Amino acid sequence: MDQFLDKLNIQIRKASNILIMSHRYMDLDGFGAALGISKIIEKYGRKPTIIVNSEEQDPSITKAVSKVKRKVSFVFKEKQEIEENIDDKTLLIILDVHKREMLEYPDLLDKVKNIVIVDHHIKGENMIEQATLSYVTTSVSSTVEIIVDYLKKEAIQIESVVSTIMLAGMYIDTNNFNVKTSSNTFLAASYLMENGADNILKQELFQENKKNFIRRQKMLKNSHMINNHMIVCILDKNVYQRSDLAKIAEELLQFEEVEASFAIGYVDENMVGVSSRSLGKINVERVMKQLGGGGHKTDAAATVQNVSLAKVQDALTKILN
Numbered sequence: 622m623d624q625f626l627d628k629l630n631i632q633i634r635k636a637s638n639i640l641i642m643s644h645r646y647m648d649l650d651g652f653g654a655a656l657g658i659s660k661i662i663e664k665y666g667r668k669p670t671i672i673v674n675s676e677e678q679d680p681s682i683t684k685a686v687s688k689v690k691r692k693v694s695f696v697f698k699e700k701q702e703i704e705e706n707i708d709d710k711t712l713l714i715i716l717d718v719h720k721r722e723m724l725e726y727p728d729l730l731d732k733v734k735n736i737v738i739v740d741h742h743i744k745g746e747n748m749i750e751q752a753t754l755s756y757v758t759t760s761v762s763s764t765v766e767i768i769v770d771y772l773k774k775e776a777i778q779i780e781s782v783v784s785t786i787m788l789a790g791m792y793i794d795t796n797n798f799n800v801k802t803s804s805n806t807f808l809a810a811s812y813l814m815e816n817g818a819d820n821i822l823k824q825e826l827f828q829e830n831k832k833n834f835i836r837r838q839k840m841l842k843n844s845h846m847i848n849n850h851m852i853v854c855i856l857d858k859n860v861y862q863r864s865d866l867a868k869i870a871e872e873l874l875q876f877e878e879v880e881a882s883f884a885i886g887y888v889d890e891n892m893v894g895v896s897s898r899s900l901g902k903i904n905v906e907r908v909m910k911q912l913g914g915g916g917h918k919t920d921a922a923a924t925v926q927n928v929s930l931a932k933v934q935d936a937l938t939k940i941l942n
């Protein structure tokens with residue numbers, strides 16, 4: 622870690638401009654980590670740009686962006702606003718992901734020469750090859766935890782709203798400090814509390830529309846077990862957000878006997894999405910690959926064009942059997 626950070630500091634100092642990007646449908650861990658590392662980069666006299674995709678954004682990130690914008694000056698830009706400023710000395714920092722196909726904008730890899738990856742997911746196949754530097758470890762709960770260790774090393778204090786969003790990221794990735802949580806995770810959380818993390822504001826980031834919640838609970842009723850340890854939930858014919866599918870898959874994991882969960886629903890008129898989660902024994906990435914998707918061993922997804930829910934359900938059942 623120390624060696625990596627020393628090398629990263631050199632990269633930061635010699636960069637002409639610095640871009641920060643996470644995975645598609647960036648979550649609060651990716652976003653919180655982006656804010657945290659921005660504070661470190663600012664210490665070196667640079668103003669990094671955090672790449673956002675406001676067209677396809679998780680509602681929690683839309684909320685977090687508007688909350689943080691009011692209090693702290695970060696630079697958020699859409700992809701089309703940054704491309705003309707890329708040169709040979711641009712540094713791209715990739716957070717919370719290490720696979721090309723999962724990036725918010727995979728083609729940026731071909732335009733930027735200096736690339737650094739910081740992630741906490743199990744290293745899978747097709748890790749981004751052209752990285753100058755990478756730090757991928759599964760010994761931490763979240764990307765935020767890595768960035769907190771980095772902030773501590775640099776002795777940087779951060780604003781309350783930034784601490785809050787970073788803490789929210791840790792909550793998401795540890796399922797409320799229930800999984801992947803070590804003593805260092807709590808030390809990182811403690812650092813964020815000392816820096817003014819606000820639990821009420823954090824809850825606001827997680828608050829959702831009541832109708833949406835009830836609708837999702839109804840969907841959970843339509844779930845059924847496969848092979849005694851996997852559960853599948855088929856949504857109705859309405860179009861859902863991808864984050865709804867992800868939430869359903871996560872919620873299904875809390876039931877007895879469930880090792881892996883799958884939520885299937887329309888994410889567009891002509892597109893069916895599948896979101897899957899696993900406690901660790903079942904590799905859902907392998908399952909999603911067979912549907913043309915990808916992800917991590919415990920967290921993966923796929924989308925299939927121009928088919929019905931039933932067709933996707935059949936295909937999934939075949940793969941699982």
Ligand SMILES: [Mn+2]
Nearest residue numbers: 650717764794
């Ligand atoms: Mn994460």
